[in-house]
Amino acid sequence: MIRTDVRPDAAELLRWCKMPEVEIEWVLTTDDPAVVHMILELHRERLEEELAERRKALAELEERIAEP
Numbered sequence: 077m078i079r080t081d082v083r084p085d086a087a088e089l090l091r092w093c094k095m096p097e098v099e100i101e102w103v104l105t106t107d108d109p110a111v112v113h114m115i116l117e118l119h120r121e122r123l124e125e126e127l128a129e130r131r132k133a134l135a136e137l138e139e140r141i142a143e144p
Contacts, residue, residue: 095119 090100103115 090119093119093123 087100087104090103091097095103099115099119103112106112
């Protein structure tokens, strides 16, 4: 389990990173570092996928705007 002195900061950071509340609770309450790693890695992948989608959308928009 994450130390109690770290938990408020960790929860705030995870919320800022748009992690779902249920996953934040899992991260903060599990005693298994492997579970913490798995949840953080899955969220990291989700954020990377969202960023890739947004970059693609912006590139497509730029192409349409730049067309004569």
